[in-house]
Amino acid sequence: MQTTNISWCDYSWSPVTGCTRHGPECQNCWAEAFTRRQAAREDAPEYMDDLAWTQENAEVVVDTHADRLDDPLDYTYPDGPGRIFVVSMGDLFHREVPTSFIRRVVAVARQCPEHEFVFLTKRPERAADIDVAWPENAIVGTSVGSGPGGEYPDTTHRIDALRDVDARRWVSFEPLIEPVGEVDLSHIDWAVVGGENAADADRREMDHAWARDILRQCRRDDVAFHFKQSSAATNESGTRLTVENEQYGVYEQREIREYPPVPDVTERARQELTA
Template identity: 45%
Template sequence: MPTNIAWTDETWNPIHGCSRVSAGCDNCYAEQLSYERHGWTEKPWTPENAEENISLKPDRLEPGGDGHPAGYDEPKRIFVNSMSDVFHTEVPDAFIQDIFAEMRNYPEHIFQVLTKRPGRAAHMDIQWPPNVWMGTSVEDDRVVERIDLLRGCGAETLFVSFEPLIGPVVDDADQLDLTGFDWTIVGGESGPDWRDMAHEWVWPIRRACMQQDVAFFFKQSAAFRPEQGQALRCPNGVRRRFREMPELSDPVRRAREQYQEELPA
């Protein structure tokens, strides 16, 4: 499905529902949409309600299903799942394997998977296709260990989403080890109960990316509406936009070239 998330093109949700796991989940937009606005789930997204709130959508694994990658006539970046967490404990291993099988079938697309449960992602027996970018969310210094947990994952491209950034992650760039990572996203919180984000919290992340040759994408400042304040205020006072993306791996580049060659003239 089309989306206004700046770092992706489409969303695909073969799972619906989740449960809060840390402070970054307190104002979860997916919960607000599903529980508070539309009634797609009937209870708050607490751990106690996870079994009832999380539902699998096997029809979306079939071509023709809502958001399925077969529906796009050009290579896309596809966010999997914007309304859940692929690696939630309530999602069976077999269903996760089915999702990965579908992603493997469409090597021309980039699939961006984001989890707050990187330990499971790193320890599952998964054949990681080169077109899957695997990321974890880090909202402040209380959950920075997620970076080390995801580092053990076998995905070719790893990223960290510092969003919503609700507190400092490190005081100095030298304290942030991004070894093995290719990309970072930073963004403030949006929505009616948004929490402020100091641009000073972003500076060490930006410097660490520069020092370690990691692509840096600044999505937004904290504001009521998403995609507001897309420029980072740098230490010298100048505001700059950063929209860097990781380089495509050779297998993905070749798959895209082959896909273009096979299109009808």
């Protein structure tokens, strides 16, 4: 467990580490690059190529950490209860993660109602297929960065798969690497939008018009909207979205960082902590 500077959460917890590339958004994966740099600093042996997050390396790079399961129960939260990003350095719903382990992770979230547990996956189909009772303080999301008819394979189908997850739901449009077009946001509680973080030579730039189009659809469907960042070399850069000021007919930059309502069970748990 640790605090994080990710704008949409307060803490991160990684009982699973590692993943394999699963769509066009993964081309410049920050977590993969960080993991491999860390391994290099620790004098990893000659098989550094085996640490690439490819399908062939899945058994090597995806790992479960049973010793971290109790971290949310034992951690001293410096900023009090908050949002916990579950598995920030991998994908809990990767095929290499046993279903029994996933259930154990969800069970810990249920034991900590004062926190919101934010799950994110590129594999919502598996999240929907697993027989697990999602607690009210969990919110499950999927990543979408490309749309139909664009340069990259369309990943908007993940939103339809996500709707089969019996929990509160959110969509991470990050990295947004092309317009996603009109999307069905029914039964979605939250949308987070962000550009790609990567070196200048590798980065795919996000046009703010693409993010504004998602904002328009969120306003239409009453979905909370959170603009995380523009495309940049570093994380959390350019946090203001260029939007139109309809009153004056000009464009201005505005920080828009909304969150879905806090669940009732979480509100009650927090009140009990301060009683």
